[in-house]
Amino acid sequence: MERPEWEKHSGGMGEKVCLITGATSGIGRATAMGLANMGASVVMVGRDRGRGEAALAEIKQKSTNASVDLMLADLSSQEEIRRLADEFKEAYPRIDVLINDAGLFRSKRITTADGLEMTFAVNHLAYFLLTNLLLDVLKASAPSRIVNVSSGDHTNGTIDFDDLQGQKGYKGAKAYSQSKLANVLFTYELARRLEGTGVTADCLHPGAGVRTNFGSGVTGIFGVMVRALRPLMISPEKGAETSIYLASSPEVEGLSGRYFVKKAEARSSDVSYDERLARRLWEVSAQLTKLPA
Numbered sequence: 538m539e540r541p542e543w544e545k546h547s548g549g550m551g552e553k554v555c556l557i558t559g560a561t562s563g564i565g566r567a568t569a570m571g572l573a574n575m576g577a578s579v580v581m582v583g584r585d586r587g588r589g590e591a592a593l594a595e596i597k598q599k600s601t602n603a604s605v606d607l608m609l610a611d612l613s614s615q616e617e618i619r620r621l622a623d624e625f626k627e628a629y630p631r632i633d634v635l636i637n638d639a640g641l642f643r644s645k646r647i648t649t650a651d652g653l654e655m656t657f658a659v660n661h662l663a664y665f666l667l668t669n670l671l672l673d674v675l676k677a678s679a680p681s682r683i684v685n686v687s688s689g690d691h692t693n694g695t696i697d698f699d700d701l702q703g704q705k706g707y708k709g710a711k712a713y714s715q716s717k718l719a720n721v722l723f724t725y726e727l728a729r730r731l732e733g734t735g736v737t738a739d740c741l742h743p744g745a746g747v748r749t750n751f752g753s754g755v756t757g758i759f760g761v762m763v764r765a766l767r768p769l770m771i772s773p774e775k776g777a778e779t780s781i782y783l784a785s786s787p788e789v790e791g792l793s794g795r796y797f798v799k800k801a802e803a804r805s806s807d808v809s810y811d812e813r814l815a816r817r818l819w820e821v822s823a824q825l826t827k828l829p830a
C-alpha cells in the first residue's frame with residue numbers, strides 16, 4: 538500500500554508522539570509545524586477553540602501530516618492542567634517529547650482562578666504541574682525528552698521567596714524574568730531527579746526578539762519596546778529551531794540538565810546553578826500545585 542505523504546518525511550520522528558503547549562501561536566506553533574513536517578504525531582495544546590482549530594487546520598494542510606491533534610486547556614487553571622493530563626493519557630499510550638512553551642507577559646498584576654499571580658502560574662507552575670503529571674508516561678516511554686522554553690531574560694531574574702507572586706509590589710518585567718529563571722531552575726532540578734530514568738530535561742532561549750504575539754496588547758515601556766523592535770525580530774520559524782532541535786536531534790540524545798541557545802549548549806546565569814535554590818523552588822511549587830514534594 539502507498540504510504541501517506543507525511544510518513545515519507547525525513548527526520549526519524551515518524552513513531553514519536555510530541556505534546557506542545559502554546560501551539561496556537563508564535564514559537565510553539567512553528568515548533569508544532571516543524572515536528573509535523575518531520576512526521577511526528579503532534580498534540581497541540583491551546584486554550585481557545587477557534588485559534589486552536591485554525592492552527593490545527595493550517596498545520597495539517599501544510600505538513601500533509603494527518604497525525605496532528607488539538608487538546609484544549611487554559612494553563613492558568615490547575616484543574617484544566619489536570620484534565621489535560623488525563624485526557625492525553627486516555628488518548629495516547631506514550632509520549633516521546635513534552636515541550637512546555639506557553640508563556641506570557643503581564644504589565645499589571647492579575648490573578649488566576651486558583652488565586653495565583655498569572656505570570657508565575659502560567660510561565661512556571663503550568664510547566665511544573667503538567668510535567669509532573671506526565672512523568673509516569675514519560676518514564677514508561679523512555680528514552681523521552683522534556684523541553685522547557687525559557688528566555689535569555691532569565692539572567693535578569695531572581696527568585697523572590699518573600700514576594701513570589703508580586704503581592705507587595707508587582708512589576709511585569711520582574712515577574713517575567715523570575716518566571717523564566719524558574720524555568721531553568723526547574724529544568725536542572727528535574728534533570729537531577731530524573732537521572733537514570735532515560736528521561737531528559739533541557740531548556741532553551743529561543744532568540745532575543747522573536748516576531749510572535751508575545752507582548753502584543755502589553756502597555757507601558759515593555760509594550761512600546763516590543764512594538765518598536767518588531768521589524769528587527771527573527772521569524773517564529775527561526776525562533777523554533779532550538780526547540781525542534783532539542784525535540785528531535787540524535788545529537789542531544791541522553792543530554793540532560795542543559796541550557797541551549799541557537800542549537801548549542803550555553804551557560805545560564807550563575808544563580809540558575811544554585812541547587813539549594815532549585816530544591817526550595819521545587820518544594821514551594823509542589824505545595825502550590827498540591828503535589829508531593
Ligand SMILES: NC(=O)c1ccc[n+]([C@@H]2O[C@H](COP(=O)([O-])OP(=O)(O)OC[C@H]3O[C@@H](n4cnc5c(N)ncnc54)[C@H](OP(=O)(O)O)[C@@H]3O)[C@@H](O)[C@H]2O)c1
Pocket residue numbers: 558559560561562563564565583584585588610611612613638639640641659686687688689742743744745746747748749750751752
Ligand atoms: N518572542 C520572544 O522574543 C521570546 C523570547 C524569549 C522567550 N520566549 C518564550 O517563548 C514562549 C512562547 O512565546 P511566543 O513568543 O511564541 O509568544 P506568543 O506568540 O504570545 O505565544 C504564546 C503561546 O502561549 C499560549 N498561552 C498563553 N497563556 C496561556 C494560557 N493561560 N493557557 C494556555 N495557553 C496559553 C498562547 O495561547 P493563545 O494563542 O491562546 O494566546 C500562545 O499559544 C514563551 O514561553 C516565552 O516566554 C519568547
